[in-house]
Amino acid sequence: MNTTVSKKITWRDIPQARLAVWTLIAGEFAIFGGLIVMYILNRIKYESWGEMAQHTNVIAGTVNTFVLLTSSYFVVKAHEAAVYRNKAKIKMWIWLTILCALIFLGIKTYEYSHEIMHGFTLPGKHLLAEGKNVDTMYWGFYYTMTGLHGLHVVAGALALFFVMRGVTKTGENYHRIEAAGLYWHMVDIIWIFLFPLIYLIH
Amino acid sequence: MNTHKKQGFWHRFFFSLDHKDIGFQYMLTIFVMVAIGGFFAYVFRMHLAFPDMKVPLFGLVTNKDYNMLITNHGLIMMMWLALGMLLAVAGNFLIPIMIGTDDMAFPKLNKISYWFFLISVILMIASFFMPKGGLGGGWTLYPPLSTGDFGYNTPYKGFADRFFTANTFVLLAIVFEFTSLLMGGINFFVTTLNKRAKGMSLFKMPVVVWMINIASVLFMFSVGPLVAGTFMLLLDINVGTGFYDAYRGGDPLLWEHLFWFFGHPEVYVILLPPLGILAEIISNNSRKPLFGYKFIIKMTLLAGILSMMVWAHHQFVAGINPKAATVFSILTIIISLPFAGIILAYIATLWYGKIRFTLPMKWALGAITLFTLLGGFTGLHLGASVFDIYAHDTSFVVAHFHYTLFPTVIFGTYAAMYFWFNKFTGRHLNKTLGNIHFWLTFIFFNGFAFPLFLLGLAGQHRRIADYRQFEFLMQDPLPLYRHIATISAVILILTQFIFIFNFFWSLKKGKRVESNNPWDSNTLEWQTSSPPPHGNFETYPVVHHGPYEYNMPGKDKDFTPQNEA
Numbered sequence: 001m002n003t004t005v006s007k008k009i010t011w012r013d014i015p016q017a018r019l020a021v022w023t024l025i026a027g028e029f030a031i032f033g034g035l036i037v038m039y040i041l042n043r044i045k046y047e048s049w050g051e052m053a054q055h056t057n058v059i060a061g062t063v064n065t066f067v068l069l070t071s072s073y074f075v076v077k078a079h080e081a082a083v084y085r086n087k088a089k090i091k092m093w094i095w096l097t098i099l100c101a102l103i104f105l106g107i108k109t110y111e112y113s114h115e116i117m118h119g120f121t122l123p124g125k126h127l128l129a130e131g132k133n134v135d136t137m138y139w140g141f142y143y144t145m146t147g148l149h150g151l152h153v154v155a156g157a158l159a160l161f162f163v164m165r166g167v168t169k170t171g172e173n174y175h176r177i178e179a180a181g182l183y184w185h186m187v188d189i190i191w192i193f194l195f196p197l198i199y200l201i202h
Numbered sequence: 203m204n205t206h207k208k209q210g211f212w213h214r215f216f217f218s219l220d221h222k223d224i225g226f227q228y229m230l231t232i233f234v235m236v237a238i239g240g241f242f243a244y245v246f247r248m249h250l251a252f253p254d255m256k257v258p259l260f261g262l263v264t265n266k267d268y269n270m271l272i273t274n275h276g277l278i279m280m281m282w283l284a285l286g287m288l289l290a291v292a293g294n295f296l297i298p299i300m301i302g303t304d305d306m307a308f309p310k311l312n313k314i315s316y317w318f319f320l321i322s323v324i325l326m327i328a329s330f331f332m333p334k335g336g337l338g339g340g341w342t343l344y345p346p347l348s349t350g351d352f353g354y355n356t357p358y359k360g361f362a363d364r365f366f367t368a369n370t371f372v373l374l375a376i377v378f379e380f381t382s383l384l385m386g387g388i389n390f391f392v393t394t395l396n397k398r399a400k401g402m403s404l405f406k407m408p409v410v411v412w413m414i415n416i417a418s419v420l421f422m423f424s425v426g427p428l429v430a431g432t433f434m435l436l437l438d439i440n441v442g443t444g445f446y447d448a449y450r451g452g453d454p455l456l457w458e459h460l461f462w463f464f465g466h467p468e469v470y471v472i473l474l475p476p477l478g479i480l481a482e483i484i485s486n487n488s489r490k491p492l493f494g495y496k497f498i499i500k501m502t503l504l505a506g507i508l509s510m511m512v513w514a515h516h517q518f519v520a521g522i523n524p525k526a527a528t529v530f531s532i533l534t535i536i537i538s539l540p541f542a543g544i545i546l547a548y549i550a551t552l553w554y555g556k557i558r559f560t561l562p563m564k565w566a567l568g569a570i571t572l573f574t575l576l577g578g579f580t581g582l583h584l585g586a587s588v589f590d591i592y593a594h595d596t597s598f599v600v601a602h603f604h605y606t607l608f609p610t611v612i613f614g615t616y617a618a619m620y621f622w623f624n625k626f627t628g629r630h631l632n633k634t635l636g637n638i639h640f641w642l643t644f645i646f647f648n649g650f651a652f653p654l655f656l657l658g659l660a661g662q663h664r665r666i667a668d669y670r671q672f673e674f675l676m677q678d679p680l681p682l683y684r685h686i687a688t689i690s691a692v693i694l695i696l697t698q699f700i701f702i703f704n705f706f707w708s709l710k711k712g713k714r715v716e717s718n719n720p721w722d723s724n725t726l727e728w729q730t731s732s733p734p735p736h737g738n739f740e741t742y743p744v745v746h747h748g749p750y751e752y753n754m755p756g757k758d759k760d761f762t763p764q765n766e767a
């Protein structure tokens with residue numbers, strides 16, 4: 001290859017799928033960004049939410065953070081396998097990623113059921129009866145933010161599954177692994193923001 | 203590349219992947235929505251001018267009906283007509299063919315976008331038929347008005363009781379529509395950046411392509427928080443959370459902030475594509491290069507950034523900090539500068555041009571005149587909080603935004619239709635009917651909207667079903683103004699049937715185009731056959747010229763197609 005010729009990089013050199021996923025991620029950040037800003041503003045306003053945050057399961061949240069971070073590593077390995085056109089390895093790494101997604105959702109379900117059992121439900125009758133009107137909104141944000149994030153986990157896992165199936169069946173479109181992987185990293189990063197905001201600040 | 207074959211009805215209107223077919227699907231769907239929105243406008247205008255009258259085709263308008271009619275008129279026209287027509291339809295028809303490519307970057311995503319749009323339309327129409335009637339909380343959906351019969355302290359009687367309400371359905375429809383437009387926006391953006399014809403640099407793209415893309419990006423960043431906010435309002439209604447409930451620490455003002463943080467950029471999302479369309483038409487019909495191409499793009503980008511910082515001028519009387527009101531007033535007035543610059547560039551394009559008064563040109567000039575002189579100019583007044591506090595929520599505001607939106611959305615769309623119809627169908631729209639349509643629309647739009655300024659200054663509030671309870675609003679000549687406004691509005695709506703007839707008649711029986719380029723235009727869409735085949739071009743064009751090189755010295759004809767070597 002002639003390395004002396006330097007080529008100016010243009011928009012057209014960026015693969016379509018990557019550009020589209022980056023644009024999608026920008027849009028998703030606008031959605032979650034809005035939600036997070038609203039949460040932070042309310043959090044500053046109501047100090048009693050710190051007490052509510054102590055009722056979240058920090059250990060489960062930490063394990064979940066670890067699980068998601070690990071899954072991001074697996075997706076990177078899948079991308080590497082896609083670069084070398086190695087179908088067997090793509091399959092293995094993507095299945096591991098999806099396994100992580102399922103573990104994440106399982107732990108999340110356990111957390112939800114635990115919190116619901118302790119009376120932290122959405123209309124929050126139990127809290128309203130105690131006169132803690134303001135605190136019901138903490139749980140509103142808790143369920144909305146983690147729930148919306150959970151939907152993205154499901155969507156990301158489904159995307160990875162279908163992309164993997166398509167790639168391994170046809171042996172084409174290896175670049176789609178990268179695109180789905182990018183989306184998966186976004187799901188991961190959003191959790192990195194949600195975890196300290198919801199679980200750790202007391 | 204040319205895989206043109208005859209397609210069946212179902213294939214063409216439901217499963218087609220071709221960008222022109224999908225654009226046509228959007229257009230027909232939007233025609234249905236506009237018909238509903240226009241009918242609502244007719245009913246409540248009749249009711250305002252002639253209270254107690256049984257409105258033909260509707261019957262007696264109760265106060266509840268009135269609320270429902272104005273709410274849904276606003277929602278349909280803003281969300282489905284304006285956003286749909288100018289982002290989805292214009293983007294689908296124009297972007298791929300103007301940048302010289304065969305289709306969108308992701309044709310399947312494009313099809314899915316349309317299906318989401320269709321779902322949103324169905325949900326919206328279904329909301330009129332809910333057990334408790336249509337939504338009547340104002341198109342801005344402020345809680346607790348938009349939580350409807352479910353004030354926050356209403357006891358919870360089960361999920362179905364709350365789910366099958368107009369409130370839930372309208373919010374779901376809005377979420378679906380936003381999703382559709384977001385997917386469409388990603389498609390436009392990637393297509394424009396990645397699939398341009400060889401030789402077409404970013405600054406050789408037609409202005410309208412720039413404008414639709416800037417609008418899509420602006421839409422994407424402004425709508426995000428509102429999508430989250432809409433989910434929160436849905437949860438408030440259906441599950442009983444208290445995000446907007448002051449009793450539980452929530453804040454109704456939060457919705458206003460979210461709504462207008464989207465809502466104000468949205469008016470620029472709506473405004474930019476027509477401005478692009480006008481640029482094409484004005485340059486083409488003045489036979490002159492567009493004045494200040496790069497200046498227009500830069501001003502648009504500046505306006506896009508500023509538009510994210512002006513939202514609270516809708517809330518001067520909603521209890522925001524008066525100091526913030528000053529800041530927002532100043533920013534609002536500043537934002538008129540880039541648009542004044544753009545309009546001046548258009549006027550400079552006309553200057554010493556060989557102007558052809560073709561039909562699209564008439565619509566374009568009409569749009570610029572009305573938008574600038576009455577729409578934009580009264581916007582300056584309303585942007586200043588001192589005047590806005592006086593005029594807030596009066597007919598003056600109604601007249602102002604009809605003078606901004608009608609010239610851009612309606613005139614801009616018609617300009618585009620009369621300009622590009624022959625390209626996409628291979629037949630001309632009838633000229634005589636077009637002229638009648640233009641003049642009647644122009645005259646009766648003014649007849650409808652101008653009296654509202656006077657009524658608003660006299661203190662007539664909007665959203666009041668019956669003005670007879672206010673004596674000062676029944677003094678002469680105010681009822682006369684209301685009658686003029688209503689009769690003009692009715693004629694205005696009837697006039698549009700001329701266009702609908704012209705559209706469908708010309709589709710089947712219109713005069714066939716004699717050449718592929720009847721307007722002697724430069725841009726790429728005119729360099730292929732009319733209608734363009736599936737895949738648009740026989741061979742991919744190679745671009746050598748900018749889009750506006752009219753009357754260049756040393757040429758034997760007054761235009762230079764972009765792909766001419």
